[in-house]
Amino acid sequence: MKDLFSNIQIKVNENIYLKNPESSDLGKKIIFGSIEMIDDIGFEAFTFRKLACSISSTEASIYRYFESKHKLLLYLTAWYWAWMEYKLVFSLINIISPEERLKRAVTIVTEPIEEDSNFLHINEVKLNHIVISESSKAYLTKEVDSENKEGFFSGYESMVMRISKVIQEINPDYPNANMLVSTVIEGAHHQYYFTEHLPKLTTISEDRNCITNFYIDLVFKVIQK
Amino acid sequence: MKDLFSNIQIKVNENIYLKNPESSDLGKKIIFGSIEMIDDIGFEAFTFRKLACSISSTEASIYRYFESKHKLLLYLTAWYWAWMEYKLVFSLINIISPEERLKRAVTIVTEPIEEDSNFLHINEVKLNHIVISESSKAYLTKEVDSENKEGFFSGYESMVMRISKVIQEINPDYPNANMLVSTVIEGAHHQYYFTEHLPKLTTISEDRNCITNFYIDLVFKVIQK
DNA sequence: CAAATATAATAGTATTACTATTACAAACAA
DNA sequence: TTGTTTGTAATAGTAATACTATTATATTTG
Numbered sequence: 001m002k003d004l005f006s007n008i009q010i011k012v013n014e015n016i017y018l019k020n021p022e023s024s025d026l027g028k029k030i031i032f033g034s035i036e037m038i039d040d041i042g043f044e045a046f047t048f049r050k051l052a053c054s055i056s057s058t059e060a061s062i063y064r065y066f067e068s069k070h071k072l073l074l075y076l077t078a079w080y081w082a083w084m085e086y087k088l089v090f091s092l093i094n095i096i097s098p099e100e101r102l103k104r105a106v107t108i109v110t111e112p113i114e115e116d117s118n119f120l121h122i123n124e125v126k127l128n129h130i131v132i133s134e135s136s137k138a139y140l141t142k143e144v145d146s147e148n149k150e151g152f153f154s155g156y157e158s159m160v161m162r163i164s165k166v167i168q169e170i171n172p173d174y175p176n177a178n179m180l181v182s183t184v185i186e187g188a189h190h191q192y193y194f195t196e197h198l199p200k201l202t203t204i205s206e207d208r209n210c211i212t213n214f215y216i217d218l219v220f221k222v223i224q225k
Numbered sequence: 226m227k228d229l230f231s232n233i234q235i236k237v238n239e240n241i242y243l244k245n246p247e248s249s250d251l252g253k254k255i256i257f258g259s260i261e262m263i264d265d266i267g268f269e270a271f272t273f274r275k276l277a278c279s280i281s282s283t284e285a286s287i288y289r290y291f292e293s294k295h296k297l298l299l300y301l302t303a304w305y306w307a308w309m310e311y312k313l314v315f316s317l318i319n320i321i322s323p324e325e326r327l328k329r330a331v332t333i334v335t336e337p338i339e340e341d342s343n344f345l346h347i348n349e350v351k352l353n354h355i356v357i358s359e360s361s362k363a364y365l366t367k368e369v370d371s372e373n374k375e376g377f378f379s380g381y382e383s384m385v386m387r388i389s390k391v392i393q394e395i396n397p398d399y400p401n402a403n404m405l406v407s408t409v410i411e412g413a414h415h416q417y418y419f420t421e422h423l424p425k426l427t428t429i430s431e432d433r434n435c436i437t438n439f440y441i442d443l444v445f446k447v448i449q450k
Numbered sequence: 451c452a453a454a455t456a457t458a459a460t461a462g463t464a465t466t467a468c469t470a471t472t473a474c475a476a477a478c479a480a
Numbered sequence: 481t482t483g484t485t486t487g488t489a490a491t492a493g494t495a496a497t498a499c500t501a502t503t504a505t506a507t508t509t510g
Contacts, residue, residue, distance in 0.1 A: 019487095019488095024487095024488090026488085026489090041367065042366060042367040044366065044367075045367065047465095047466065047467075048466095048467080048468085049466080049467090057489080057490095058489065058490055058491085059467095059468085059490095060468095060469085060489070060490065060491080061488075061489050061490080063468075063469080064487095064488070064489080067468085068467075068468075069467080133365055134365065136361055136365065137362065137365065139422070139423065140358055140359065140361065140362065140418070141267060141269065142266065142267040142269075142270065144422045144423070145422055148422065148423055153423060156426065157423070157425040157426060160425065160426050161425065175428065176428045176439050177428070178425070178426060178427055178428045179416055179427050179428040179436075179439055180439075180443075182412075182415060182416070182419060182426045182427060183408065183412040183415070183416070183443075186411060186412065186415050187407075187408040187411065187412055190407060190408070190411050191404055191407070191408070193365070194407060197364070197369045197370055197373065198364065198369070198373055198378060198382070200382040200385070200386065200403070201381065201382060201385050201403060201407045202403055202404050202407060203400065203401045203402070203403045203404040211404075214401050214404055214405075217447070218405075218408075218443070218447050221446045221447050221449070222442070222443050222446050222447065224446070244456095244457095249457090251457085251458085272496090272497065272498075273497095273498080273499085274496095274497080274498090282458080282459095283458065283459055283460085284459095284498095284499085285458070285459065285460080285461095285499095285500080285501095286457075286458050286459075288499070288500080289456095289457070289458075292499090293498075293499080294498080
C-alpha cells in the first residue's frame with residue numbers, strides 16, 4: 001500500500017464535523033495533533049485546550065471543526081473504518097477463491113497495522129492504538145441510538161457486512177455470520193490490548209501473527225458445514 | 226440459586242474501597258442506588274452529587290466509601306466477577322463429564338442474567354447491564370497497569386483461568402484457551418449490546434438463548450483436535 | 451459520664467467542557 | 481479606491497463536575 005494514490009480521500013459522514021478537517025491546514029493539524037495526544041495521554045485526559053496549545057492554535061478554533069471531543073473521537077473511528085474498508089476492497093480484488101478471500105478479510109481486520117503513506121497527516125499505527133483503546137467509548141454511551149440513526153457507525157457496519165458476505169460465499173447456510181464477524185473484530189482488538197496490559201486474559205506468544213492465526217483458524221472451524 | 230445461603234458475602238479486593246460498603250446501611254444504599262442510577266442515566270452522566278440526592282445523603286459521605294466514581298465502577302465490576310465465579314463453582318460441582326462442564330461454564334458467562342435473592346441490595350440484572358455497557362471503561366484507562374498490579378481485575382482473570390482449565394480437561398493440547406475464553410466473554414457482552422443498539426453488527430433472532438448457543442457451538446468446534 | 455472514634459454535613463476549590471462575542475483578514479464588486 | 485461579504489481565529493467568559501478541607505454530630509468505649 002505504498003504511494004498507490006496521491007489524490008484519494010477517505011470520506012467521512014458529514015454530520016460528524018462542523019467543518020471538514022481535510023479542507024484546511026488547521027483542520028489537518030487538528031487531526032494529526034489529536035491522534036498524537038489521545039494516543040499519548042488517553043481520551044479522558046485529552047482536552048481541546050491542551051490540543052490547541054500543542055498545535056499553536058486556540059480552543060475556539062478547534063470548536064469550529066468539532067462541536068465536542070466526543071465528535072472528534074467519532075470522526076477518528078469513522079475515518080479508520082472507511083480506511084479499513086478501502087484496504088479490504090483492494091485486498092480482495094481479483095481474488096477468486098472464497099477461502100483465500102475469507103483468509104485475506106480476516107487478516108485485514110486482525111493483523112498489526114502498518115503506516116499508509118497516502119495519508120500524511122494521519123499516523124495509522126497510532127490511530128489503530130486509539131481504536132483499540134478508546135473507540136468503544138464512542139458507542140458505549142446513552143446517545144448511541146440517535147447517533148446510530150444519523151449513520152455515525154455505518155463504516156463499521158458496512159465492514160462487518162462485507163466480511164459476512166465472504167463467509168456466505170463459502171457456506172451460504174451459516175446463520176450467524178454477522179455475530180461471528182463482530183466477535184472476531186472486537187476480539188482481536190481486545191487481545192492486542194490484553195497482551196499489553198492484562199496478559200492473564202490472553203495467550204502470550206512470540207509470534208507476531210499469533211492473533212491473526214488464532215482468528216483465521218477459529219473462523220474456518222466455526223463455519224464448516 | 227434461590228435462598229441457598231442467607232449468610233454468604235461476596236468478597237471484593239479491599240483496596241478498591243475506603244470503607245466496605247457492605248459494613249453499613251449507608252454503604253448498601255450507595256451500592257443499590259448507584260446500580261439503579263448508572264443503569265438509568267449511564268456512567269458519564271452519573272455523579273456522586275446526584276447519587277447523594279437520590280439516597281438522601283451527601284456527596285462527602287459517599288466519598289468516605291469510594292475515593293472516586295471510577296473506584297465505585299471498579300467495585301461493581303469486581304463484585305460482579307466474584308459473584309459469577311461463585312455461580313460457576315456451584316454449577317460445576319459434582320459434574321464429571323468434561324463436555325458437560327464446559328457447556329455449563331460457557332452458559333454461565335453468556336446466558337441472560339436472572340436475579341439472585343441472596344443479595345438484596347444488588348440487582349444482578351441491572352448490574353449485568355452495567356457490566357456490558359460500562360465495565361470496559363474501568364480498564365480502558367491509562368491507569369490500567371498500576372490498577373492491575375493492585376489486583377483490581379483479578380476476579381475477571383480468575384474466571385478466565387477457571388474456564389480455560391475446563392477446556393484443557395477436554396483438549397490439553399489446545400494452545401489458545403485463554404484467548405478463546407476472553408473472546409467468548411467479551412464477545413457475548415458485545416452481542417447483547419449490539420442486539421439492543423447496533424443490530425446490523427449482530428444476528429437477530431427470536432431465540433432467547435441464541436447468543437449462548439452460538440458461543441457453545443463456537444467453543445466446541447474451535448477446540449476439537 | 452467523659453474521651454475517643456466513627457460517621458455525616460457544610461461549604462467550598464480547581465478543572466473541564468463548552469459558548470457568546472469580538473477581531474482580523476482575504477476576496478470580490480461597485 | 482471603498483465597502484461588503486465571508487472565512488477564520490482570538491478573547492473572555494459560563495455552567496457543571498470531580499473532588500476536598502473543615503466542622504458538626506452520633507456512637508462506642510474505658
